[in-house]
Amino acid sequence: MSRQRIADRAPCCATVGSASFDMPDAVELATGFGALADPVRLNLLSMITASGATGTCVCDLIGPSGRSQPTVSHHLKILREAGLVTTEKRGRWAWYSVVPARLAALKRALG
Amino acid sequence: MSRQRIADRAPCCATVGSASFDMPDAVELATGFGALADPVRLNLLSMITASGATGTCVCDLIGPSGRSQPTVSHHLKILREAGLVTTEKRGRWAWYSVVPARLAALKRALG
DNA sequence: CGGCCAAATCGACAGATGTCAATATGTTGG
DNA sequence: CCAACATATTGACATCTGTCGATTTGGCCG
Numbered sequence: 001m002s003r004q005r006i007a008d009r010a011p012c013c014a015t016v017g018s019a020s021f022d023m024p025d026a027v028e029l030a031t032g033f034g035a036l037a038d039p040v041r042l043n044l045l046s047m048i049t050a051s052g053a054t055g056t057c058v059c060d061l062i063g064p065s066g067r068s069q070p071t072v073s074h075h076l077k078i079l080r081e082a083g084l085v086t087t088e089k090r091g092r093w094a095w096y097s098v099v100p101a102r103l104a105a106l107k108r109a110l111g
Numbered sequence: 112m113s114r115q116r117i118a119d120r121a122p123c124c125a126t127v128g129s130a131s132f133d134m135p136d137a138v139e140l141a142t143g144f145g146a147l148a149d150p151v152r153l154n155l156l157s158m159i160t161a162s163g164a165t166g167t168c169v170c171d172l173i174g175p176s177g178r179s180q181p182t183v184s185h186h187l188k189i190l191r192e193a194g195l196v197t198t199e200k201r202g203r204w205a206w207y208s209v210v211p212a213r214l215a216a217l218k219r220a221l222g
Numbered sequence: 223c224g225g226c227c228a229a230a231t232c233g234a235c236a237g238a239t240g241t242c243a244a245t246a247t248g249t250t251g252g
Numbered sequence: 253c254c255a256a257c258a259t260a261t262t263g264a265c266a267t268c269t270g271t272c273g274a275t276t277t278g279g280c281c282g
Contacts, residue, residue, distance in 0.1 A: 029147070029153055030150045036141070036144035037141050037142075039140075069228085070231080070273080070274090071271055077231095092227070111160065151240085181260080182241055183259095185240075186240085188261095200249095200259095203249045203258055204258065
């Protein structure tokens, strides 16, 4: 079969059904992967993961991250909004822990 | 044990060893996830994946993507440079196929 | 209460990213 | 060789992102 001319093709999302996920899914997934698309956030996530169910205090993340406190807070917000971590206030400190289900979902999307 | 004061902590990368991967790895991984951090690229990748070992002609990706030809070319370049796809010229067309090993590596990094 | 501390938010700014029109590069068929 | 075609590259532009200093918010303890 010969190739179709580009101009003859359907516009925009008309044939998006051929993809293995639809647009809302793609945006959702992209947000998740976007949260992983920064070395600082990967390090934060890995430290939080390493602390297991106990979680990690933000104050233990700042030094190792090599970034200022507002910057770390900013990155944690992105991880939070992507659903990759949750936070809990314990006394004067904020403790973060991972959401394994969310990580698993992204993993699953990778095939 | 009580929390340390933030000011008392080691600066920058001094304690980065506590993370589960080091900095070069983190940058490499971040690049990979960054390539997945866009809905258009996720759709492209999913269409390419769906075409299996045969691969997909770029001209079959443009319409469904809902983006202009240069934009698709741009996104394919990002996927290529992240090592997620490879390209091969067949006659007048360029055929793209996925690099499963690269996807697997990202998957593995997710725990 | 009042001062200290942890964390979040704000404001600003440089640099990266997504997008398209225009153009360039390379290939094929007549 | 020429015209049509598929893809890549360039240039321009608006928006998004990462970063930090300054400020705000809210809990703790003396």
